[in-house]
Amino acid sequence: MFFSERPPEVLDQWEGLTNVLSRSSELPELPDAATWAEMGPGERDAFNNRRLDYLGADLVISTPQLRAVVRKAQLAVLQNRSRVAGRLGVLISGESTMGKTTACLAAMKTIYGRYALQYPQFMELDHKPVIYIEVPAGCTGKAVVGRFAQFLGLPIRSRDTLESLLTTVVGQLQKSRTVLVVVDEIHNLSTVNNGNGESVDVLKSLSNRVPATFLYAGINIHLGPLLTGDRGQQIRGRFTAEVLHRYMTATTTEKALWKKIIESFEHQLLLFNHHEGDLAADTEYLHDRTRGSIGSLGRLLTGAAQWLISTNVEASDETITREVLESIPLDIDASENWLQSDLAHMDDGK
Template sequence: MASPTTREEWREYCTYEPTPDSQRPSLSADEIKALGTVERSAYNERRIDYLNEERVFPTRDLTRILNHARRLLRRSRAKKFVARPGIRVSGEPRTGKTTDVMAAGKRLDAEIRRTCGRENDLSFLPVVYTTIATATTTNKLWVRLADFVGARELRGSNADERLVDLARLLKSLGTKFVILDDVQRLNTDRAAGAEVADNIKTFAENLDATMLFAGISLETAPLFSGENGEQWRKRTRPINLSNYSLSNDADHKEWLQLVASFERILPLPLHEHGMLERHADYLYHRTGGSIASLSDLIIDAATDAIDFGTEAITLDLLDSIAIDDVDPGVAR
């Protein structure tokens, strides 16, 4: 699904769960062969849909984001009369930033709802999520946030006042986290971008919630760099995401666990269990340690195994799959 842009879409995301392992398509190779042409085609498409369902594994980076967010949530129980400290999640493309901050928001939303006994209260909005658009102005940011909340009727005399009114509305809705994604798009070197940065500061100061920023290379992004960015740097705890590495035993174990998580979901009756784990180093060199590239490689290979009727992933099959920015056919 596309990134949520309204509270209803966010709720849909928060309540979505992929097919559990216990319900994974699990016909044997003989049972698949016994299906008629139409039935086999439908079953294969069901398996491919299953493979492409959105799954979030409990990665180290997601754990770090959640742990710090929970610490800040506890701190927020104390009265504060200045902007609360926030979090900035940064990394190169395809390191899982958006996936992780959205998954963290989903977990926090559920935890806050349980704590408050408001699991099914649609008027309650513990978490707000939106992305920064290219060439954002204060009014564009307000429109995105107002559309998410469903509050376009706010009538401040200017965009800055409307953001303040929106912050007060979010307080009444019980909002504890506001997630702004793709913050690298905000160019504070231009007048409009600098104005947005000032307005975000005003918004945060009137918001009884924690701001979580995410984006590419935020340490050099305009909002957090230079003299103007010093205040935001000091107000936010950095969490830097990176590709996996194999520099020590602990890193190797983390990579193996990630590979095993993908292998467990494969609906391929002839796949040799543990094959991907045994070739974890190969997978690392093919993907550069990128979780997004690993997902693409394994899911594309599994899809081909279904389409070709081989029902198993092999090294030859993996070699035939091209993935972004990585040369295929790396030596084994």
């Protein structure tokens, strides 16, 4: 039960992305106490595996920020329907652990689902409505195009020039009827050098030649050199931006939203003895612990739930307590902040 039987999916390959986007996000139903008591060890292990896989698949919480990203992506796709030039795009920015890739997935899943409804036979027609690539650090223009080629399953030969490879990729994207192209980790192009400048030009060329909407995502790209100079001005003139930020609790409205986000996670934790609202007394603790990062909050709560499920405790013991939360390690950034906050509280108590 400790290891998943489901092979991991890779987003930057068509088959893996398709599996993720077409996977049902329906919440598994917990059996009642009597049914659980009657289950044999094998049945319980199988159900626990389902719970662990669901919790490990990056729960998507419908926050205002995530809804804004999805809406902007949908609107850009609509506005680009008949454009032959100057197509609009979307830029997602923010610090690490703010949920940028999760927001990308939500946008891709929405567009993919709408396309599948309109064109039920799209798989047989070899359409690829959604494309996802990650930009490698310090890459050249050819390396960026190579990522598209790999996603599309196109051969890459050492003798291929940038232009020949670009022409092949453009042709395949047009043939694939691609409507949304997600370029993640684009902050890797923020350093000003010839290779990165060439890569930005390649992305611009692709957006001009492929009738698709481009969505860029990266760490604090709204503050970096990617949006400066002539190249940056072109992006600023065509892209709408959604900057994902930490959730604050300074006002009553902010506190209510943070509490609602926690409850949304609780609703999906699949524990027998933990229910939505049970962490109401710990909202301030959870904010201090995670610095208001939805990514850190998700890892903390799902990690606690997975630990309780994997340790084979009784159904009545499946409750997330402060002790359980304290036992779950978080990312270095959140942990350092929590230590500083803890020390500050100690000083205040002197």
